[in-house]
Amino acid sequence: MSLVIIGSVAFDTVRTPWGDRERIVGGSVPYCSLAASFFTRPRIVGVVGRDFPRKTLALLKSRGVDLRGLRIKAGKTFFWEGKYEDDPNKRTTLRTDLNVYADFRPEIPEAYRGSRIVYLANLNPEHHAFVLSQFRKPAVVAMDTIRLWIDTKREALLRELGRVDIYFANDEEARMITGESNLVAAGRALVRLGPSLVLLKKGEHGALVFGRDFVFGVLAHPCEHVIDPTGAGDSFAGGFLGYLAGREGLHLRDVRRAAVYGSVLASFTIEDFGLGRLETLDAGLVEARFRQFRKMSTF
């Protein structure tokens, strides 16, 4: 199945207890598409400024990412600056300059309109309808969100949850949307809001997958030193949706494996700053870690 990823492309400045990095490439689309590229040839839709490095475009292209939906506009690329404390699950946004992303109204190239899996990566939920109206008949619509939209566009967000098939949330977002402090209760409440599949990401504690009538759990790779957690969630989504795109249909067995691949890809991303680890990763290492997950959880 063909996968299209629609979201942000950015420069990130990240400050961590292990060091800082200034203006490295980030955003949901680069993380997600690189992670997905181990299983499929993802199509991307996004916008960057003229300041965006050709090197990154070449990297994505070399991994089979379809760039026809990436617009290069006069102006500057979206910029985000954030800080992590000792607990990698807590981050503070220090600065956000939307720049060319400010009036981003994603236009879907004709060649993408028959895509089977559409991933709306942290888009303003008020823009979903416009984006989805450009697709013919996607089999699966997936979405993620960010704290900003939960705080400021709650009504639109709840409406969109009622329309999508798959929803990715981290623990904080799941609690904020549902008001449930217990994560199992929160996950089940999210399924009742609409999606037939909810992927609840718990950082170092792995992830839970909720369906209409099942719960499935995935461990996290045992990582002693998280260097930079930025992009872990986007990599999870990329591994998950990329793996599914490489399969036929949406069988439960594939969903389980997809969730493990999501956890595998996220576990690599956090081992280095920015896209660093995904850049050097190869399919053999991905498979080896997948086998480690199996070894770690089989009894």
Add this chain to the structure above:
Amino acid sequence: MSLVIIGSVAFDTVRTPWGDRERIVGGSVPYCSLAASFFTRPRIVGVVGRDFPRKTLALLKSRGVDLRGLRIKAGKTFFWEGKYEDDPNKRTTLRTDLNVYADFRPEIPEAYRGSRIVYLANLNPEHHAFVLSQFRKPAVVAMDTIRLWIDTKREALLRELGRVDIYFANDEEARMITGESNLVAAGRALVRLGPSLVLLKKGEHGALVFGRDFVFGVLAHPCEHVIDPTGAGDSFAGGFLGYLAGREGLHLRDVRRAAVYGSVLASFTIEDFGLGRLETLDAGLVEARFRQFRKMSTF
């Protein structure tokens, strides 16, 4: 292998967001021995006052628990009162009356001295040597601890960690002892302190098992409503050690399954106040939940 459990027997008053219970039976020994009784006939060593209910003794006996090491002394049984907030992993001790437990110097009955697995459940680490000296040649010595001993008997505690084979810790204890905030780093640091096996319990996030050269992860049962978390850790230890007692040797495959049984027993305990759920539990339900764990984690 024969298992002996040495620790506290208590009355607990628990205050939770879902209600309070006054002076119900608790303590590490009742939880641990009831949990272990699904796999073996555990021997217990402890002390209670004359106020301790015969009904509980009859219950333990009916489950095959060997009570010959339980002393009934003039005076009152150990009393503990605690309060839980919405987050079941955080608890506050409101009152502790040691009573007959104050000068508890565990005497091991002659019939127990050949036991193969010895579990020191939250004992003052300064008393370990006296207790262990009474055993002939245990194959496995396991211990747990509590915040009190980490705060007040740190040196003795570290010395004892260097002598035991298995150590049970929750996330807070692991962080306090090692100073590591990352739980994988904390678990590995604990193994370096001595035990060949560290069971790191993470409440709703399951548990991690650390050995000299492996890490194994166990999910938690997806529980929407934790009624009373008291005794979850003791039940985990009981399920774990009880299962191992029923096997020959300490094969890795058995250790993995033991950890799952630990998580299974803990998941039942938290479904009701005190010993309530363990009292009504039967082996069929334990096996059914074990199979659910397998279903939930297989991919």
